[in-house]
Amino acid sequence: MDIIVLIKQVPETSNVKMDPNTGTMVRDGVESIINPLDLYAIEVGLQLKEEHGGKVTAVTMGPPSASKALKEAIAMGCDEGVLITDRKFAGSDTWSTAYILSAAIKKIGNYDIVLAGERATDGDTGQVGPNIAACLDLPLGTYISRIDKTDCDKIIVERLLEEGYEKLEMPLPALLTVVKEISFPRLPTLRGKQRAKKTELIVFSAENLELDENLTGLRGSPTRVVKIESPKVMRNGIMLSAKDEDQLEDAVNKLVEFLKTKEII
Amino acid sequence: MDYRNIWTMAEAQNGKLKEVSFELLSRGRALADKLNESLVSVVIGNNIDKEQLDQLIFRGADEVLVVEDESLDDFIVETYSNVLVDMIKEMKPNIILAAATVNGRTLMPHVAMRIHTGLTADCTDLDIEKDTKNLLQTRPAIGGNILATIKTPQHRPQMATVRPKSSKPLELDPNRTGKIRYIEFDRSLLDNRVRKLEARHDQDRNINIQESDVVVAGGKGMKKAENFAMLQELADRLGGVVGASRDAVDRGWAVYPQQVGLSGKTVTPKLYMAVGISGAIQHLAGMKTSEIIVAINSDPDAAIFKVSDFGITGDLFDVLPLLIKKLNEEVKA
Numbered sequence: 343m344d345i346i347v348l349i350k351q352v353p354e355t356s357n358v359k360m361d362p363n364t365g366t367m368v369r370d371g372v373e374s375i376i377n378p379l380d381l382y383a384i385e386v387g388l389q390l391k392e393e394h395g396g397k398v399t400a401v402t403m404g405p406p407s408a409s410k411a412l413k414e415a416i417a418m419g420c421d422e423g424v425l426i427t428d429r430k431f432a433g434s435d436t437w438s439t440a441y442i443l444s445a446a447i448k449k450i451g452n453y454d455i456v457l458a459g460e461r462a463t464d465g466d467t468g469q470v471g472p473n474i475a476a477c478l479d480l481p482l483g484t485y486i487s488r489i490d491k492t493d494c495d496k497i498i499v500e501r502l503l504e505e506g507y508e509k510l511e512m513p514l515p516a517l518l519t520v521v522k523e524i525s526f527p528r529l530p531t532l533r534g535k536q537r538a539k540k541t542e543l544i545v546f547s548a549e550n551l552e553l554d555e556n557l558t559g560l561r562g563s564p565t566r567v568v569k570i571e572s573p574k575v576m577r578n579g580i581m582l583s584a585k586d587e588d589q590l591e592d593a594v595n596k597l598v599e600f601l602k603t604k605e606i607i
Numbered sequence: 608m609d610y611r612n613i614w615t616m617a618e619a620q621n622g623k624l625k626e627v628s629f630e631l632l633s634r635g636r637a638l639a640d641k642l643n644e645s646l647v648s649v650v651i652g653n654n655i656d657k658e659q660l661d662q663l664i665f666r667g668a669d670e671v672l673v674v675e676d677e678s679l680d681d682f683i684v685e686t687y688s689n690v691l692v693d694m695i696k697e698m699k700p701n702i703i704l705a706a707a708t709v710n711g712r713t714l715m716p717h718v719a720m721r722i723h724t725g726l727t728a729d730c731t732d733l734d735i736e737k738d739t740k741n742l743l744q745t746r747p748a749i750g751g752n753i754l755a756t757i758k759t760p761q762h763r764p765q766m767a768t769v770r771p772k773s774s775k776p777l778e779l780d781p782n783r784t785g786k787i788r789y790i791e792f793d794r795s796l797l798d799n800r801v802r803k804l805e806a807r808h809d810q811d812r813n814i815n816i817q818e819s820d821v822v823v824a825g826g827k828g829m830k831k832a833e834n835f836a837m838l839q840e841l842a843d844r845l846g847g848v849v850g851a852s853r854d855a856v857d858r859g860w861a862v863y864p865q866q867v868g869l870s871g872k873t874v875t876p877k878l879y880m881a882v883g884i885s886g887a888i889q890h891l892a893g894m895k896t897s898e899i900i901v902a903i904n905s906d907p908d909a910a911i912f913k914v915s916d917f918g919i920t921g922d923l924f925d926v927l928p929l930l931i932k933k934l935n936e937e938v939k940a
Contacts, residue, residue, distance in 0.1 A: 437720065437726075463870070464749050466750075469712075469715075472712075472714075473716045474720075476717040476718075476721050481801045482717065482801075484709070484713040498804065502863075504815045504818065505815050506807050507806065507807050508681075508804075510803055511801070511802045564759050565759050566760055570753050570755050570756075571753065573753075576914070577913070580916070582919050584921030584926055585921065594930050597901065598930070598934065606821065606845060606877065607845065
């Protein structure tokens with residue numbers, strides 16, 4: 343069973359700082375990591391391979407430095423890494439990104455399942471997975487929380503909904519986006535890291551892919567960012583301390599009053 | 608361009624419309640009035656209650672388009688996408704708004720890809736640009752650290768998803784009139800690849816934290832799973848549900864669907880109460896747009912207090928029981 347796992351390199355969000363003057367992200371000194379939600383997809387891919395054989399290929403699009411994310415994926419156990427990189431791809435929105443990734447998946451060719459994280463923690467759209475399924479006309483399962491059963495031509499999965507779960511059966515090849523519940527990602531091993539060092543990444547650029555260049559990069563993107571702002575976070579709310587019984591009584595009474603004025607109760 | 612009118616996607620389940628169907632209409636109404644275009648509610652499903660369809664009119668729609676069929680009972684994205692793509696090609700709407708729910712966030716990107724247009728996820732604000740009449744879509748990104756305003760200048764329809772609970776339905780006006788139009792379902796649109804086998808609705812009634820007006824969330828400070836019973840009691844008093852921080856979920860005190868934050872859900876309830884949650888940036892990303900935030904924490908320097916409208920520094924095991932007691936007295940009074 344051959345698996346393609348789509349991953350994205352994102353800034354380590356807990357360290358993100360915003361420049362208050364420009365409203366843009368300060369990238370200096372911010373570490374880049376594999377999108378945390380993609381780790382679950384990698385783990386599922388590795389487990390499927392362990393059970394059914396085959397290989398796992400990690401695929402990412404980004405600047406050349408995104409090769410680090412692919413090396414990490416290989417260190418976890420992926421067999422190959424494909425880096426899609428070209429200056430012409432810069433500024434691609436979700437539509438164009440999905441279009442380019444779809445072309446790369448077509449070029450890779452043999453695959454039974456394409457896996458992706460539910461969304462990336464930077465862009466936070468969750469669109470590229472469903473976009474690609476639509477582009478390649480693959481059966482789609484989003485928010486997948488469990489793989490119940492799979493054989494070479496079909497798969498039964500559980501999908502996490504707002505009010506519970508549903509079970510879907512679909513033929514392979516298919517595209518699945520997975521949620522955290524599905525697995526516990528393993529850590530890279532020392533041997534994996536050594537293997538990652540030796541593994542040569544496959545690099546695709548615009549020339550290697552069958553693409554209409556009018557549909558890639560900023561030019562090919564239907565959406566435009568007009569404005570970026572840093573929202574105010576501080577609310578300067580009422581602060582009370584409840585260190586002794588009197589303070590406690592007073593604070594809780596005031597909270598009840600507060601909830602009343604806000605028409606919560 | 609001959610693209611006209613605002614569509615909002617109603618969501619149905621077992622023949623009933625979800626609340627978010629009406630919330631979208633209040634967003635859509637504002638845009639339709641600015642553009643002087645019609646507001647159309649699109650309902651795809653099976654056996655939708657006629658009274659509910661009237662409600663869509665009473666709450667702002669000028670027209671309701673209904674596609675009903677037994678095979679549309681289950682949300683199968685491929686089939687729903689076929690239906691919607693077909694309708695878009697024929698009727699050419701200018702704007703389509705959908706809910707940023709599990710199904711909305713699956714269907715809309717599928718459709719946007721196929722008809723080659725832009726889609727902006729999880730918008731918190733929608734407006735019309737004065738000169739161009741383009742839709743301005745504002746959304747948080749990078750863990751809520753920025754607000755980006757996005758438009759789709761050259762492609763139509765302009766598509767956006769909006770978080771549940773981020774707007775209120777309009778007042779019901781039973782004098783409003785509008786058309787309800789049934790569109791025949793063309794069976795060739797059925798995609799027979801994916802099959803729904805079963806659904807299980809969690810007994811845990813807390814599961815749908817995104818659709819509740821009140822979320823009472825617990826973190827590491829709750830110390831153990833049993834203590835979440837107190838949060839449940841408090842949530843019951845306030846008519847809400849229980850959420851949790853990642854710490855609490857990772858410790859097994861709550862389940863993943865309850866997780867609020869960057870790797871969990873984003874909620875925008877009327878009241879978010881954070882109990883024993885310090886407020887890591889990943890957690891704040893999932894709740895800081897709540898209307899009212901109340902925090903209870905023993906650490907006066909906890910980051911959660913910076914985003915709070917009302918904070919109590921103290922031992923939550925003192926504060927919670929007293930608060931529950933006072934609320935019980937309120938109910939009796």
